[in-house]
Amino acid sequence: MIELEDIYFSYPAADPVLEGINVRVDKGEYLGIMGGNGSGKTTLARLMTGLLLPGKGTLRVNGISTSDRSRLLEIHKHTGMVFQNPDAQAIGETVEEDLVFGLENLGLPVPEIDARIEKYLDLLGMRELRHRNIRTLSGGQKQLVNLAAVMVMEPECIILDEPVSMVDARCRKIILQHIARLNHEGTSIVHITHDPEELIWCHRLIVLSRCGITNQGTPHEVFGQLLDEKKMDVPVPYAISRKLGLPLALTTEALLEELCRSRSGN
């Protein structure tokens, strides 16, 4: 789906942000990308959607190279991006207008636009927000609108740049559930964050640090490496279960289950 080969990128008059990056996102995969501030996560996300073009290396989306500028629009159709700041993404004034914008760009007929808007607003539980001015919504609702605006376009891959960093715990849970469901239904997901707790459901995890990839593998493998190296935080249930010598657990529920099982076993 998305292939990055030996990617190099630097902003004008600045040190390189990314060097020698090789990443592959397969169809239907849920890829997590983790890293601290300034590690190049957002730059990588923007490269994957064709918003930035690499200085060196090859980047292909569904076989279309970003070096072919005449086909960038096709790349945008294949990949959707949810930005970190909910206010940065809003184009329309009302929720409906924001959703219509992308669908008009795709040239869909009006009945199809209506059907998609209703489908995704229902799916995200936002039917009553359809005519609300986006500025009057809460941070969590704005981020849900952003997610809906990308979902209605039905791209094959959605890239989420710290999608829940500016929302409360309840909205965070709702948004993460929707992301997991999207992936379950076949959409490829690239989820970028600095918080390991958000990435427990991903299939594969990559850790970025200055310029390059330092760790990659399944969440269990990567969290294990990070604990050994004492480089970054890992999900608390994972750290506790490993410390206690229990089967490794990524969620609080799984940890409690293991604790109960070990107690009843004793």
Added chain:
Amino acid sequence: MIGIYSHGRSYMHLLDPRTKLALMVGMSLLIYSAQPTALAVLLALILLLSRASGLPYTRLVQGLRPVLVFFGAIFLTHLLFTPGEPLIEGLAVPTLEGVTTGSVLVLRFILLILYTSIMTYSTSPSGLNYALTFFLRPFGTFGTDLAFMTGTAMTLIPGLFREKDTITKAQAARGYKPRGMKGFTALVVPLMNRSLKRVDELSDALESRCFHSKRRYYYYRQTLANRDYVAVGIYVVLAGVVLFVRFEAGF
């Protein structure tokens, strides 16, 4: 207030955006050519339109606040530089003509802003873009791009006011009291910075949602209804009265 849209089902909201845009141009011409008596009639009409769009008068008047300084400057310039009958004996300025000319000009600007506020309050940005694209269609892609840029710029205006508020509050919270030119620079520089950042973000958002210059606006396309013809009819009558008052009656 300019650029802030609110969804609604009022008479003004239901008018075709093309009608509203055409009437805005027509109203601007009327306001420009109207004399004091006609300006009073137009003010009454604008207040009626405000009621018809569901826009409260308080919010309508609030939209004038950011440009009060500008109005003050216009009035003062006319007051001090228009020759005529002195108001105070022994002094060449201020003059009676200065007061009249300054007041009429300020009133014209006020009416323009009030009418634009009603128009943007009752017209969604997509509707506005559709209307602009419709009228600029003869200019091809250039017209479409220009329409989109104008419509988008309109939606950025409220954001600029919000940014200005945030900056001044942040400065006040840290004990800064703006004074003179230095205070102006302290506001304008971060405001420019933020605006450029916002434009950058917007361009990313547009690109990631497949914006292209050949896009069409069709979801909000409307067909002209009876209410549009009624609105145009009212305008024609009004224009006739204003022009009659100006050229025939002479007051």
